[in-house]
Amino acid sequence: MSRYFPETFPHQWLPENLELKTWEQVEPWYKKLMEEPVSSAGELERWVVAAGELNAAVGEEGVERYIAMTCQTDDQEREAAYLAYVRDIEPKLKPIQNAIRSRYLDAPYRSELPRDRYFVFERALENRRALFRDANIPRETQLAELEQQYQKTIGAMTVTFRGEERTLAQMAPFLEETDRVVRQEAWELSARRRLEDREALDDLFDRMKQLRIEVAGEAGFANFVEYSFRHRERFDYGIADTVRFQEAVKRVVVPLMRQIQERHKRALGVETLRPWDLAVDPLGRPPLQPFEDVERLAAGTETIFREVDLDLGEQFSFLRSRLLLDLANRKGKAPGGYQTTLEDKRLPFIFMNAVGLDSDVRTLLHEGGHAFHTLACRGEPLSAYRECPLEFCEVASMTMELLGARRLDPFYNSADADRSNRKLLEGIVLILPWIATVDAFQHWIYSHPDHTREHRKAAWRGLLDEFGGMVDWSGHEDARDHSWHRQLHIFLYPFYYIEYGIAQLGALQIWQRSLSDRAGAVADYKKALALGGSRPLPELFAAAGIRFDFSDRLITSLMETIRGELEKLNP
Numbered sequence: 129m130s131r132y133f134p135e136t137f138p139h140q141w142l143p144e145n146l147e148l149k150t151w152e153q154v155e156p157w158y159k160k161l162m163e164e165p166v167s168s169a170g171e172l173e174r175w176v177v178a179a180g181e182l183n184a185a186v187g188e189e190g191v192e193r194y195i196a197m198t199c200q201t202d203d204q205e206r207e208a209a210y211l212a213y214v215r216d217i218e219p220k221l222k223p224i225q226n227a228i229r230s231r232y233l234d235a236p237y238r239s240e241l242p243r244d245r246y247f248v249f250e251r252a253l254e255n256r257r258a259l260f261r262d263a264n265i266p267r268e269t270q271l272a273e274l275e276q277q278y279q280k281t282i283g284a285m286t287v288t289f290r291g292e293e294r295t296l297a298q299m300a301p302f303l304e305e306t307d308r309v310v311r312q313e314a315w316e317l318s319a320r321r322r323l324e325d326r327e328a329l330d331d332l333f334d335r336m337k338q339l340r341i342e343v344a345g346e347a348g349f350a351n352f353v354e355y356s357f358r359h360r361e362r363f364d365y366g367i368a369d370t371v372r373f374q375e376a377v378k379r380v381v382v383p384l385m386r387q388i389q390e391r392h393k394r395a396l397g398v399e400t401l402r403p404w405d406l407a408v409d410p411l412g413r414p415p416l417q418p419f420e421d422v423e424r425l426a427a428g429t430e431t432i433f434r435e436v437d438l439d440l441g442e443q444f445s446f447l448r449s450r451l452l453l454d455l456a457n458r459k460g461k462a463p464g465g466y467q468t469t470l471e472d473k474r475l476p477f478i479f480m481n482a483v484g485l486d487s488d489v490r491t492l493l494h495e496g497g498h499a500f501h502t503l504a505c506r507g508e509p510l511s512a513y514r515e516c517p518l519e520f521c522e523v524a525s526m527t528m529e530l531l532g533a534r535r536l537d538p539f540y541n542s543a544d545a546d547r548s549n550r551k552l553l554e555g556i557v558l559i560l561p562w563i564a565t566v567d568a569f570q571h572w573i574y575s576h577p578d579h580t581r582e583h584r585k586a587a588w589r590g591l592l593d594e595f596g597g598m599v600d601w602s603g604h605e606d607a608r609d610h611s612w613h614r615q616l617h618i619f620l621y622p623f624y625y626i627e628y629g630i631a632q633l634g635a636l637q638i639w640q641r642s643l644s645d646r647a648g649a650v651a652d653y654k655k656a657l658a659l660g661g662s663r664p665l666p667e668l669f670a671a672a673g674i675r676f677d678f679s680d681r682l683i684t685s686l687m688e689t690i691r692g693e694l695e696k697l698n699p
């Protein structure tokens with residue numbers, strides 16, 4: 129059997145095995161880079177690759193410290209090492225990156241470089257230079273501190289339930305309990321705890337909002353909406369397109385969401401659907417149990433990938449053999465899951481907290497898709513092109529969730545596989561309106577910069593009426609009015625959320641095609657992944673055989689296919 133043994137990529141400019149752990153070790157290399165003579169187009173190309181090499185090596189130091197810290201958060205040395213990178217190295221890199229950008233953009237030989245090859249690269253650099261303001265660095269530092277405060281406030285929320293102090297994340301499993309009284313108690317306890325901090329969170333948000341408006345103004349923008357679209361490098365779509373996305377979701381997806389909730393309500397046999405009725409299995413079955421130990425999770429997921437595509441299975445087997453996965457939940461590990469890239473080695477790393485749930489399988493399929501993306505563009509010499517816009521990164525990952533959900537036999541019998549697949553498809557229908565709500569809300573916030581808290585609350589309430597399902601919140605209106613406090617993106621990554629919706633439309637198109645042409649769908653998927661970030665979004669989508677399109681027509685076709693698949697699945 130062939131095994132996946134990827135080649136290595138030796139440095140062309142930077143010596144190998146250099147220690148770049150402190151600013152004293154890092155700085156001379158940037159000095160040397162900036163002093164390097166560049167007197168032809170060919171030298172300029174080599175210089176850009178050299179800059180990317182140095183950035184990747186310095187960046188990898190930060191990534192390694194981040195991985196080490198999240199794998200063991202109760203180790204103070206690891207935390208100190210990571211914070212030292214964030215405090216001592218990262219801020220000093222910012223002006224240097226700006227100088228590198230300027231040197232490239234002002235180079236006299238730039239116009240001789242092939243336009244088609246460098247167009248996407250230059251577009252991003254020109255944009256970053258245009259947005260960069262020294263005066264915004266302290267504001268960004270202040271924002272980072274407020275953002276950390278948000279995370280602390282949320283992380284510190286605990287309740288006492290059944291005699292034990294629990295975080296709100298630890299309360300989530302009780303919302304899947306079949307006993308409705310238990311669910312209600314768990315939900316109300318969490319909701320009350322969140323509301324205790326509503327003033328603090330609103331204060332925090334108002335301060336963030338003010339700073340963000342200042343950042344936008346400093347950079348010469350009329351408002352933070354326009355600034356964000358530039359800052360998030362949305363070159364291939366604009367404000368009007370995202371509004372079109374919101375409208376299409378409202379017309380096409382919200383009705384299907386309400387049908388799914390109606391069906392859920394009938395199956396549960398309840399009069400009205402309450403906020404604590406949403407996560408439970410409607411037929412009262414216990415949670416799915418796909419695996420007991422993470423070795424089984426990894427082996428089963430590899431089998432699925434092999435079924436989707438032999439070559440992707442080989443790649444996953446390589447990640448396992450190189451220990452590029454840390455899957456098991458254990459004490460001291462940070463929550464959640466992520467895929468990150470060791471930029472210098474050009475290898476992916478997958479982190480998650482598997483405990484044996486259905487969602488763990490989905491998470492690993494998802495992060496596996498990101499890892500395939502990293503592996504697919506390893507050979508790209510320009511480091512900037514080994515990164516890809518998020519709107520397409522998530523196509524890589526979400527596609528694997530969808531394609532994998534049809535091949536779950538390593539974990540389930542066919543009835544359970546159907547149940548898991550149904551959960552995925554219904555989840556997609558339910559999340560799209562939420563994405564539209566969160567996006568529309570932020571458009572409102574930053575285009576009404578002087579609003580009061582009461583106005584903001586009313587705006588949120590109005591959006592929930594437009595995009596919300598048929599959940600009965602009576603008696604809990606306060607929790608409903610503040611439910612945006614839970615959406616960390618609004619606090620930490622303003623406007624960054626619709627990317628998931630755009631990517632979902634892409635992944636659904638690949639999945640739709642795979643129902644009749646799996647081989648073709650996967651072949652184009654891999655072709656598009658290999659382009660990394662070297663082409664604009666519409667071209668990446670086109671390479672994957674799909675359209676970059678937010679129209680009613682496209683979304684209607686996707687929802688029809690989902691409806692059809694749901695009808696075929698066991699309940």
Ligand SMILES: [Zn+2]
Binds near residue numbers: 498522
């Ligand atoms: Zn992802």
